[in-house]
Amino acid sequence: MHLTPEQVERYDLDGYLVLPARVTPDEVAALRREVARLAPIQCPAIKREHNGMARSILRAHEADGDTASPAFHALARLPRLLGPAAQLLRDDSLYIYHSKINVKPALYGGIYSWHQDYGTWQRDGTPDSGITTAMVMLDDAQEIGGALYFVPGSHRAGGAAHLEDPQSHALNPLSVERAALLNILTAREPVPIVGPAGTVVFFHSQLVHSSGHNMSPRDRCQVYIVYNPVANRPRPVANPRPDFVCSRNTAPIAATDDGALLALSKDGGHGH
Numbered sequence: 451m452h453l454t455p456e457q458v459e460r461y462d463l464d465g466y467l468v469l470p471a472r473v474t475p476d477e478v479a480a481l482r483r484e485v486a487r488l489a490p491i492q493c494p495a496i497k498r499e500h501n502g503m504a505r506s507i508l509r510a511h512e513a514d515g516d517t518a519s520p521a522f523h524a525l526a527r528l529p530r531l532l533g534p535a536a537q538l539l540r541d542d543s544l545y546i547y548h549s550k551i552n553v554k555p556a557l558y559g560g561i562y563s564w565h566q567d568y569g570t571w572q573r574d575g576t577p578d579s580g581i582t583t584a585m586v587m588l589d590d591a592q593e594i595g596g597a598l599y600f601v602p603g604s605h606r607a608g609g610a611a612h613l614e615d616p617q618s619h620a621l622n623p624l625s626v627e628r629a630a631l632l633n634i635l636t637a638r639e640p641v642p643i644v645g646p647a648g649t650v651v652f653f654h655s656q657l658v659h660s661s662g663h664n665m666s667p668r669d670r671c672q673v674y675i676v677y678n679p680v681a682n683r684p685r686p687v688a689n690p691r692p693d694f695v696c697s698r699n700t701a702p703i704a705a706t707d708d709g710a711l712l713a714l715s716k717d718g719g720h721g722h
C-alpha cells in the first residue's frame with residue numbers, strides 16, 4: 451500500500467493526494483460507532499457548535515485521556531496511513547501533532563475560513579512546514595455538505611500572512627489576510643474534495659484550504675491525523691496551546707498490524 455513515485459510527485463506538485471477506498475466500509479462503520487460514543491462526553495478536548503453539538507473531537511488517537519479510542523488509536527497507526535505519511539515527509543520517525551474528528555453535523559456544521567495549518571503551527575514553535583495531514587472521510591463528502599476546498603499548488607508559494615479571525619469558531623483562529631487571499635484565489639481555482647466514505651486525502655501544512663456550512667441533511671464527519679517528524683517537534687514558546695492541539699507526546703509511533711482496526715470492529719470497536 452505504499453505510494454508510487456508518480457503519487458509522491460503529484461503530492462509535491464499539488465500539495466495533496468487523494469487515495470480512494472483506503473479504509474474499508476467495516477472499518478468506517480467501527481469508527482462511526484466510536485464517534486457516536488465519544489460525542490456526548492463533556493471535556494475540554496471536545497469543541498462544540500453553538501447549539502452544543504460536537505464540532506471537533508480531539509486526541510482520540512492516544513491510549514489515555516477523556517477521548518481515548520482504541521479504534522482511532524489503531525487508525526492513526528495503520529501501515530496504510532503511516533507508510534505514505536513517511537514517504538511524503540521522507541522521514542520514518544513520525545509522531546502525531548494532533549488528531550481531530552470534525553463532525554460537521556447536518557444543517558448545523560459551520561465554516562472554516564481560508565487558512566494554512568502551518569500559519570498556527572509555526573506559532574506553536576514548529577520549525578518547518580514539512581508536516582502532512584491524513585484526512586479520512588467517515589461520510590460521503592459532497593459539496594453541499596460543507597466539503598473541504600483546496601487551492602492546488604498553493605503550498606509552493608510558502609507562508610501567507612495570517613490574521614486573527616474574530617468570527618472564527620475554529621480550533622485554528624487564524625485566516626489568510628484578505629488581500630493575499632484574493633491573489634491566491636484569483637491565481638488558482640479551488641477544488642472541492644468530495645468522495646465516498648473510506649477515501650483518504652493527504653495534504654501539506656501550507657496548502658490553503660477552507661470549508662463551508664453543511665447545508666445538507668447528512669452529517670459530514672472527517673478525521674484529520676497530523677503526522678510530524680520527531681525532529682520537527684515544536685520548540686518552547688510562551689503560552690503553549692493545550693496538548694490536545696499541540697501534542698507533548700513526541701515519541702515516534704510504530705505501525706500496527708494492517709488488520710488491527712478490523713479486528714476491533716469485530717469486537718465492537720472498544721478494544722479490551
Ligand SMILES: O=C(O)CCC(=O)C(=O)O
Pocket residue numbers: 552562567596597598620621622659660661672
Ligand atoms: O473539517 C473541515 O471542514 C476543515 C478543517 C480544517 O481546515 C481545520 O481544522 O484546520
